[in-house]
Amino acid sequence: MLRSLDIRDMLLIDRLSLDFAPGLNVLTGETGAGKSILLDCLGFVLGWRGRAELVRAGATQGEVTAVFDLPAAHPARAVLAEAGIDAEDELILRRVNAVDGRKTGWVNDRRVSGEVLRALSDALVELHGQHDDRGLLNPRGHRQLLDAFAGIDLAPIRAAWTARRRAEAELAEAETALAAARAEEEFLRHAVAELEKLDPQPGEEATLDVARRQMQAAERIRGDVARAHQMLAGGGGEPGAEGVIVESVRWLEGAAGKGEAEALDGPVAALGRALVELGEATRGIEDALAAMDFDPRTLETTEERLFALRALARKHNVLADDLATLAGDLSARLAALDAGEARMGDLTRALREAEAAYDAAAGALGAARREAAGRLDTAMTEELAPLKMERAVFETRVTEGEAGPEGRDSVAFTVTTNPGAPPGPLDRIASGGELSRFLLALKVCLVQGADPLVMIFDEIDRGVGGATADAVGRRLARLAEGAQVLVVTHSPQVAALGQRHFRVAKAVEDGMTTSRVMPLDQGERTEEIARMLAGEQITPAARAAAEALLS
Structure with a gap:
């Protein structure tokens, strides 16, 4: 207020x-x-x-x-x-x-x-x-006015419209994604097949590189270590260091038996200790040789896989450790492509269902509006008669228009003021x-x-x-x-x-x-209404008529 x-x-x-x-x-x-x-x-x-x-x-x-x-x-x-x-x-x-x-x-x-x-x-x-150009005379608001008269709840049709638009958007998005996927389908299938064949694993490049380096190093030094072992252990008709020391001890012990034994005790003991150390060295060299022993084909296989990983990483412009992740991503895209047709069918069915739900809601809404339009026209006929317009015809026209969140009905108030004349817009027909x-x-x-x-x-x-x-x-x-x-x-x-x-x-x-x-009291109201009845000269009859109106 x-x-x-x-x-x-x-x-x-x-x-x-x-x-x-x-x-x-x-x-x-x-x-x-x-x-x-x-x-x-x-x-x-x-x-x-x-x-x-x-x-x-x-x-x-x-x-x-x-x-x-x-x-x-x-x-x-x-x-x-x-x-x-x-x-x-x-x-x-x-x-x-x-x-x-x-x-x-x-x-x-x-x-x-x-x-x-x-x-x-x-x-x-x-x-x-x-000359009202707002509210009732604005044709764009006639549908809203009819809905208010009918007490129509627009929530169901708005929800149906939202669901339909969402279904349309999801289908359009899926179609765009599927078209993009189809454009790279050949690349996806080739890349996924190539990656699946190689089956790269996280951290594999580093492991292969270490193994390759170790085998390469072993290949370079194994000959020298083997020659050292031969010199220590002997072989090929040649005595080794151990044999030489053993023979030396035998000769020294023989000499000690012939005299001057005390002078040879120290050298014999030292050579005994040397034999122990020499045995440990020989066993260590033998262990090293065993560790360096590998099949040359293993080195070749290791190098081939390492080079294949690095080449594929360069091809896709990623790190070798990221190839496994890339393989998962490309496989997912390919799976989405393969499942795209099935999903398109699901989304198309969902859109049809949403359209059917909207059509049903819009149809029910249109029926309610047409029924309310009849009641409004009847009410207008009753109201126009006392206003000395009993020959006028008011008609609420509900026609099909563009679909939207409030239905697909267009509503227009039309009038006819003279019998036989065609109806027209409210603000163009009436005086x-x-x-x-x-x-x-x-x-x-x-x-x-x-x-x-x-x-x-x-x-x-x-x-x-x-x-x-x-x-x-x-x-x-x-x-x-x-x-x-x-x-x-x-x-x-x-x-x-x-x-x-x-x-x-x-x-x-x-x-x-x-x-x-000026706000008027009762007496002043009588005078004002009398003036409105009689003009500038207020007569007793005008005052009496004013009092009668006020009563």
Whole structure:
């Protein structure tokens, strides 16, 4: 609900504070008094695009503050949350217009852009007039209005649409991946076969390199070691070192038996120790020779595999130790290629199922909309008759359009005002007075499913009078039973039904024209409605008629 509106130095208004009430609020006054200025100021603080020059002559800046009550579940809270503004039960909008044209806005003392104000406006206020280009007269919103009237839950169709789009995306992604895989199929099959044949293992290159180096080294030194062994152990008819020492000991011991034994004890003992050391050396050399003993074919095989690993690593531009990982990756890609056709079949079936689910949901939604369209047309017929438009025909047309997250139905409100004439769009067929009555009847029918907006009607009763004006007023009062309605009106029948009545008047003070807005008490309301009935000269009959309307 719009609780208050405070205006400073805007257009013809110097200072003005208005407190609005729930229900029907009416603004009346003579033509040119400045009633539209209030709407201009309200539109300014809500971020609407309007007049370029709003600052009152002689002032440095103009300012408008609007205060709204914000219930817990109000849609404006979502707008505030998206803008990073804490929502409270009271929403204060303030906007300043400098004389140089600069505009600055605040929401609950937080500076915001005009876009945030306009987003809040969409959740707070709905303006209707004879030249309304928003809301009810915008064909793009007719489907949304019909859904609100029918109380349709769009969650199932949105979920079905999301599932269908996801299935389409997955199939397209799989087709792209399969096409890329097919482009390298020949390479994959050759590379995988080559790697599988070689079967490289992590760390194998280092192991082979060490073994190769060892065999190469053994091949170079084994001859020398073998010759050393031959010299120590003997062979080939030649005595070895051990045989020479043994023979020497035998000769020395023989000499000791012939005398001078003590002088030979030391040499014989030393040669005995030498024989022990010589035996250990010989056994060590024999062990070394055994270790160096290898089949030359083993070296050849080792070198061939080592060179094959390194060549394949160069070919794929990886380290030899990474060949095993590469083999796994290429095998996985090849497996994906081989399984691609089967997966494509699964994804195609999934897409068909998603399309079928969406088609079923869209069909059910379309049926619900067509049924609701019939109920809306019947309700409109009932509402148009009291508005002296019993010969007019209102029709809600539901046709098939482009598929989307809210179904594939196009909805358009069409009217016929004269029997036999073809139906057409609401804003092209009806005249100004007819349009306002169509608009009001439609709003009465649709309000049951609408968001809690403040509804503003700007001279929607223009061109009607008498019983028709009374019917307009009663429908506005019905709308105001569950919402706040602001009406700018020239109709006494409408003004008499307001819960709060404001009179707009223009005055000249010190050569400066200003507009004043005054809340009226019961007596003042009688005088104002009498003026609306009789004109400048208020007669007793006009007062009596005003009292009758107010009663």
